[in-house]
Amino acid sequence: MTEVDTSADFRSYYGKPVLKEPVWKVPDVPAYLYMGGLAGSSSTMALLAELTGRPTLARNGRITAAVGATASVVALVHDLGRPTRFLNMLRVFKPTSPLSVGSWILAPFSALAGAAAASDVTGYLPTLGRLSAGVAGVIAPAMTTYTAVLLSDTAVPAWHEMHRELPFVFAGSAVASAGGMGMITTPVAQAGPARRMAVAGSALELAATERIHRREGIVGEVYEKGRAGKVLRMAKALTVAGAATALLAGRSRTIAVASGLCLTVAGVATRYGVFAAGRVSARDPRYTIVPQRERKSAEERLGAMD
Amino acid sequence: MTDNRLSGPLADPAGDAGYPADHPERVGFFTDTSVCIGCKACEVACKQWNLLPEDGVELTGMSYDNTGALGASTWRHVAFIEQHVENGSAAATAPESVDLGMPGMGPSGGDGSVRWLMSSDVCKHCTHAACLDVCPTGALFRTEYGTVVVQDDVCNGCGYCVPACPYGVIDIRPGDGGAFKCTMCYDRQGAGLAPACATACPTESIQYGPLEELRERAAARVDELHAQGVTEARLYGHEPDDGVGGDGAFFLLLDEPEVYGLPPDPVVTTRDLPSMWRCAAAAAATGAALVAGCFLGRKK
Ligand code: SF4
Ligand code: SF4
Numbered sequence: 157m158t159e160v161d162t163s164a165d166f167r168s169y170y171g172k173p174v175l176k177e178p179v180w181k182v183p184d185v186p187a188y189l190y191m192g193g194l195a196g197s198s199s200t201m202a203l204l205a206e207l208t209g210r211p212t213l214a215r216n217g218r219i220t221a222a223v224g225a226t227a228s229v230v231a232l233v234h235d236l237g238r239p240t241r242f243l244n245m246l247r248v249f250k251p252t253s254p255l256s257v258g259s260w261i262l263a264p265f266s267a268l269a270g271a272a273a274a275s276d277v278t279g280y281l282p283t284l285g286r287l288s289a290g291v292a293g294v295i296a297p298a299m300t301t302y303t304a305v306l307l308s309d310t311a312v313p314a315w316h317e318m319h320r321e322l323p324f325v326f327a328g329s330a331v332a333s334a335g336g337m338g339m340i341t342t343p344v345a346q347a348g349p350a351r352r353m354a355v356a357g358s359a360l361e362l363a364a365t366e367r368i369h370r371r372e373g374i375v376g377e378v379y380e381k382g383r384a385g386k387v388l389r390m391a392k393a394l395t396v397a398g399a400a401t402a403l404l405a406g407r408s409r410t411i412a413v414a415s416g417l418c419l420t421v422a423g424v425a426t427r428y429g430v431f432a433a434g435r436v437s438a439r440d441p442r443y444t445i446v447p448q449r450e451r452k453s454a455e456e457r458l459g460a461m462d
Numbered sequence: 463m464t465d466n467r468l469s470g471p472l473a474d475p476a477g478d479a480g481y482p483a484d485h486p487e488r489v490g491f492f493t494d495t496s497v498c499i500g501c502k503a504c505e506v507a508c509k510q511w512n513l514l515p516e517d518g519v520e521l522t523g524m525s526y527d528n529t530g531a532l533g534a535s536t537w538r539h540v541a542f543i544e545q546h547v548e549n550g551s552a553a554a555t556a557p558e559s560v561d562l563g564m565p566g567m568g569p570s571g572g573d574g575s576v577r578w579l580m581s582s583d584v585c586k587h588c589t590h591a592a593c594l595d596v597c598p599t600g601a602l603f604r605t606e607y608g609t610v611v612v613q614d615d616v617c618n619g620c621g622y623c624v625p626a627c628p629y630g631v632i633d634i635r636p637g638d639g640g641a642f643k644c645t646m647c648y649d650r651q652g653a654g655l656a657p658a659c660a661t662a663c664p665t666e667s668i669q670y671g672p673l674e675e676l677r678e679r680a681a682a683r684v685d686e687l688h689a690q691g692v693t694e695a696r697l698y699g700h701e702p703d704d705g706v707g708g709d710g711a712f713f714l715l716l717d718e719p720e721v722y723g724l725p726p727d728p729v730v731t732t733r734d735l736p737s738m739w740r741c742a743a744a745a746a747a748t749g750a751a752l753v754a755g756c757f758l759g760r761k762k
Contacts, residue, residue: 169541169723170524172531175630179621200750204757237639241618248600252468252732255622256598297746304745305738309596310625311731319738323745331749335756352756360752438625445720448727455727 168441175311175438181235188231189303189427193330195224196299199269201334203293215276216341218289222273225266254305261298268292300330313444314437317375324364329426331357336419339405339412351402354419358399375443378433388429394422469733471702472589479604488608490673491711492680493582498667500580504538507662532583534635537644538659541722543579581722582668585631585644586699587710590730593623593632609646609710617641628728680714705729
């Protein structure tokens with residue numbers, strides 16, 4: 157293992173960034189990331205609740221999925237500026253573009269989740285509603301992690317370097333958020349799986365985040381320093397608090413709601429923190445130049461040996 | 463589908479993009495910064511020909527560079543690097559460091575002098591272009607000349623290409639909302655003309671032509687400079703087996719790339735896309751399995 161000396165000087169063009177910072181807006185894009193994950197896991201939860209005879213949890217899960225997916229589309233459209241621009245995304249299907257693939261996951265998912273929730277609330281077309289919920293539940297897992305690929309498939313060092321870890325952070329966070337929302341919306345008697353989801357999802361998220369912090373090289377720094385680091389530490393504390401209270405939430409609805417709120421804020425903070433870390437890593441030429449220089453020098457040394 | 467669809471050497475990007483075999487040969491830019499005098503004729507010619515709006519007039523304090531960086535309305539950017547060199551060093555004695563009559567820096571008669579590095583930067587028209595790969599609308603496309611161009615009527619301003627470019631080239635134009643970058647004067651190429659910047663460059667620092675020919679010419683120029691004792695001369699972006707499959711616009715530099723604001727070892731972001739989707743699928747399955755596990759056991 158080669159230690160990266162973070163204090164070592166590096167050369168750059170007047171300290172100017174090598175990369176362009178993402179132009180995506182805050183809070184639109186972090187909200188889009190959060191809502192998509194929440195909607196995906198809620199939809200899976202609703203499907204399983206339906207199958208195991210927990211009608212209230214199923215209905216609330218469907219409503220959360222519909223609201224989350226719609227909000228996710230609204231946030232994306234707001235970032236783009238015009239609704240036609242979202243439709244423009246669907247003009248082609250491009251496998252090399254995670255945004256194209258993601259739009260093709262998001263569009264049918266939000267339509268189906270919306271239909272399922274509408275049918276459930278109004279009582280109209282129950283068979284079609286159940287069918288929609290079923291198909292949405294199958295697409296749902298993709299909703300929880302495609303946004304991680306969206307971020308990683310950029311030159312932004314903090315996102316690209318973490319392309320193995322980010323999907324697990326997002327998946328864990330999505331499960332925990334959906335569990336949290338299930339605890340908030342559903343009476344204690346039916347919310348057992350939601351409480352377990354809160355704990356299991358948090359554990360996955362914490363484990364994956366830990367791997368990011370343990371990664372060698374200087375890029376991991378941006379997840380610890382400054383505003384991004386502060387927000388991510390808050391996210392971690394809230395996740396731990398949410399998971400711990402979820403263990404007791406079977407006793408009282410008040411505890412359940414408190415735990416759910418912790419996990420909701422934690423989920424938003426995680427997305428915001430990851431987003432902010434990426435921006436810092438793009439803005440500071442150090443995170444582009446130093447790792448690339450290390451890699452190149454290592455290759456040159458190898459080349460000189462043979 | 464070849465193995466090199468996402469990264470690696472690719473002999474014919476236009477052919478790979480589906481143009482018939484009789485498409486024109488791949489063209490490119492060879493920017494020889496050792497003869498650049500920093501006159502910025504390329505910047506001006508580009509603005510004029512492409513009718514680019516101004517993007518802010520301010521003094522940056524970065525030597526003679528008040529443009530700053532490539533952007534949506536700056537498709538050629540001349541970097542100015544003022545370096546202090548010790549008397550007697552290779553750079554100071556290099557035969558091509560002629561007195562340009564530029565104002566000197568610092569007290570005269572000191573030990574050492576100033577070396578000016580100037581380089582006209584541009585979109586690299588990568589063999590594997592991340593901007594093109596990630597664009598969800600197909601607004602960015604590969605031309606028959608093997609270059610990369612944005613169609614602004616198709617672009618929806620999603621901004622995905624911006625952080626995807628490993629060179630920080632393409633950007634969204636504020637107010638307009640769409641993404642813009644160098645087209646290598648696609649309209650002039652169609653009429654058999656060289657791009658405006660190359661035409662305007664008085665020192666032939668910017669050379670335009672078939673890429674293969676430019677690569678040969680560049681190799682000869684490096685040898686020539688090395689023979690003259692300019693050992694720091696090196697090519698950048700010419701290797702077809704580098705991280706982006708080689709650049710359609712490559713450079714002769716007199717120092718490390720990062721000194722000019724260029725990344726030392728750029729890699730097309732989509733090279734890792736298969737592994738990204740694999741990890742995302744594994745994570746999605748893990749999440750779904752966790753949820754399912756939570757429904758097992760006691761009905762409570
Ligand atoms: S340099 Fe950037 S903008 Fe130009 S073709 Fe390569 S990836 Fe695209
Ligand atoms: S901003 Fe325009 S060119 Fe860039 S990825 Fe989006 S649609 Fe394509």
